[in-house]
Amino acid sequence: MQTDVLMELKEVTAGYPGHVALKDISFRVKKKEAIAVVGPNGGGKSTLLKVIMGLIEPQRGEVLILGEKPYKNHHLKSKIAYLPQQSTINPHFPALIEDIVQLGLFSELGLLKRPTKAHKERVIASLEKVDLQDMLGEPYEHLSGGQKQRVLIARAIVSKPEIILLDEPTTGLDVFSQESILKVVRELTEEEHLTVIAVTHDQVFLRRWAERVIQIQQQLTFDGLASKFFQRGEE
Amino acid sequence: MLAILEYTFLWRSLVAALLIGSLCSFLGVFVVLKGLSFAGAGIAHGAFAGVALAFLIGSNPFIMGLLFALIMVWLVGLSANKGNLNVDASIGIMFAVTMALAILFIGLIKQYNTELFGFLFGNILAVTNRDLTFMSWVFLGVSAVLLIGYRAFYYWAFDETMAEASGVAMPQVFFLFLSLLALAIVASLKVVGELLVTAFMVIPASTAYQLTYSLKKMLILSVILGGLASVLGLVLSFIWDIPSGASIVLVLGLEFVLGTIFSPKKRHQGVGGSYNE
Numbered sequence: 242m243q244t245d246v247l248m249e250l251k252e253v254t255a256g257y258p259g260h261v262a263l264k265d266i267s268f269r270v271k272k273k274e275a276i277a278v279v280g281p282n283g284g285g286k287s288t289l290l291k292v293i294m295g296l297i298e299p300q301r302g303e304v305l306i307l308g309e310k311p312y313k314n315h316h317l318k319s320k321i322a323y324l325p326q327q328s329t330i331n332p333h334f335p336a337l338i339e340d341i342v343q344l345g346l347f348s349e350l351g352l353l354k355r356p357t358k359a360h361k362e363r364v365i366a367s368l369e370k371v372d373l374q375d376m377l378g379e380p381y382e383h384l385s386g387g388q389k390q391r392v393l394i395a396r397a398i399v400s401k402p403e404i405i406l407l408d409e410p411t412t413g414l415d416v417f418s419q420e421s422i423l424k425v426v427r428e429l430t431e432e433e434h435l436t437v438i439a440v441t442h443d444q445v446f447l448r449r450w451a452e453r454v455i456q457i458q459q460q461l462t463f464d465g466l467a468s469k470f471f472q473r474g475e476e
Numbered sequence: 477m478l479a480i481l482e483y484t485f486l487w488r489s490l491v492a493a494l495l496i497g498s499l500c501s502f503l504g505v506f507v508v509l510k511g512l513s514f515a516g517a518g519i520a521h522g523a524f525a526g527v528a529l530a531f532l533i534g535s536n537p538f539i540m541g542l543l544f545a546l547i548m549v550w551l552v553g554l555s556a557n558k559g560n561l562n563v564d565a566s567i568g569i570m571f572a573v574t575m576a577l578a579i580l581f582i583g584l585i586k587q588y589n590t591e592l593f594g595f596l597f598g599n600i601l602a603v604t605n606r607d608l609t610f611m612s613w614v615f616l617g618v619s620a621v622l623l624i625g626y627r628a629f630y631y632w633a634f635d636e637t638m639a640e641a642s643g644v645a646m647p648q649v650f651f652l653f654l655s656l657l658a659l660a661i662v663a664s665l666k667v668v669g670e671l672l673v674t675a676f677m678v679i680p681a682s683t684a685y686q687l688t689y690s691l692k693k694m695l696i697l698s699v700i701l702g703g704l705a706s707v708l709g710l711v712l713s714f715i716w717d718i719p720s721g722a723s724i725v726l727v728l729g730l731e732f733v734l735g736t737i738f739s740p741k742k743r744h745q746g747v748g749g750s751y752n753e
């Protein structure tokens with residue numbers, strides 16, 4: 242067995258009461274992969290990320306991340322970061338940028354541990370990675386949509402995860418913001434060597450970032466190199 | 477004016493108003509940010525039905541009120557969590573049913589009971605030493621849980637899914653919050669009455685929301701505004717001989733108007749998109 246397998250799904254079936262969203266999904270993910278998840282609306286892409294994140298328990302099959310099952314696994318929380326789809330966050334939520342990034346340390350600090358100087362430095366470092374280090378003390382409300390999304394990515398990476406799950410990170414943003422998110426995610430894979438799994442419909446994202454594409458329509462309908470995926474689509 | 481402070485019952489009322497005012501405004505910040513004011517009103521209705529039943533069968537109104545309020549919490553929480561039925565619709569139904577129950581119980585009592593109506597409209601001058609002890613315990617207990625759980629409540633208020641993904645226990649945090657809300661509402665009934673208790677939660681937090689960009693400052697401001705309005709409203713109610721719940725809420729309303737006028741947020745409108753990407 243290769244030692245660089247980070248994550249494995251074995252015949253995973255999952256969904257919601259009375260509704261199967263994913264059926265018999267199996268694949269492996271190695272370290273440093275850049276994977277795009279595509280598929281029709283309602284195809285089960287978000288459900289897939291939730292199963293990997295451990296927010297939903299598979300009905301059948303199993304998910305293993307670094308050899309452990311993610312469901313209700315506190316130990317894995319800081320290893321996997323997650324940016325949900327179209328966050329329902331109040332755009333006027335009263336918080337400063339640094340406060341929001343610091344939320345990402347919850348898996349480490351819990352309720353009562355005080356953040357140390359090292360933690361504060363990590364907050365700044367995360368903001369540097371998304372190019373927002375100058376806006377530390379700014380209100381969240383003052384940011385554009387793309388900047389908000391980048392703050393949320395900084396919040397996700399502050400816990401120093403090995404895997405990042407992004408659910409449609411560029412949907413609803415203008416072209417310039419999309420470009421800025423692409424740049425950030427690229428750096429995460431190329432410079433930070435993180436494993437990134439991103440659900441996306443964004444052609445730019447697919448063609449200029451993804452190495453591997455996984456297509457989901459309840460079942461796995463494609464899994465392979467991005468270049469193959471495009472060839473197949475153009476036939 | 478100073479002569480009124482010579483009455484011990486007035487001191488008692490002032491302390492009660494201050495405790496309840498600041499506690500409700502603290503919880504109110506999360507009520508406002510999570511859009512739970514309707515749920516708060518539903519819980520208050522449930523609590524009042526419990527109080528009415530207590531008068532009917534001759535048991536302790538606080539215990540009965542709390543019991544009913546907690547039943548409401550579970551119903552609200554479950555319907556929000558299952559997601560089958562629109563939360564507003566399900567609270568609306570419970571709202572009506574508990575009010576009908578309250579009216580039924582009042583009808584069965586067959587007598588006009590001043591004390592019972594004190595719970596509906598607030599009668600702070602009737603606060604006894606035992607009431608004050610009860611309120612103090614609620615104040616200490618609820619504040620302690622809020623302060624200890626602050627980070628989890630903050631994360632939950634910001635985004636439930638992200639909070640859960642980072643390890644905040646969901647939906648436990650939601651149920652815990654609603655239970656704290658129920659406790660605070662029951663403890664508030666004698667001060668502002670069930671009809672106005674939601675205003676008590678929503679207004680100071682909304683005023684504070686206009687004035688700051690940080691959650692911590694919003695909490696502190698809300699508590700100060702709520703506590704101040706309670707004390708001021710109570711003094712005015714004594715001087716002008718008007719119901720305390722009404723005068724407190726009117727002072728809160730005045731604070732809100734002033735807060736809106738002096739809000740720094742308006743000056744920033746439109747700034748949102750102007751930072752260069």
Ligand SMILES: Nc1ncnc2c1ncn2[C@@H]1O[C@H](COP(=O)(O)OP(=O)(O)OP(=O)(O)O)[C@@H](O)[C@H]1O
Binds near residue numbers: 282283287289
């Ligand atoms: N909380 C839920 N309860 C019940 N059913 C759900 C829930 N969330 C999603 N579903 C259903 O599960 C299926 C898969 O949903 P999912 O959100 O995973 O799709 P998706 O591929 O992410 O779609 P989209 O492109 O619209 O985001 C859909 O049929 C959806 O209706």
Ligand SMILES: [Mg+2]
Binds near residue numbers: 286287288326408
């Ligand atoms: Mg989705």
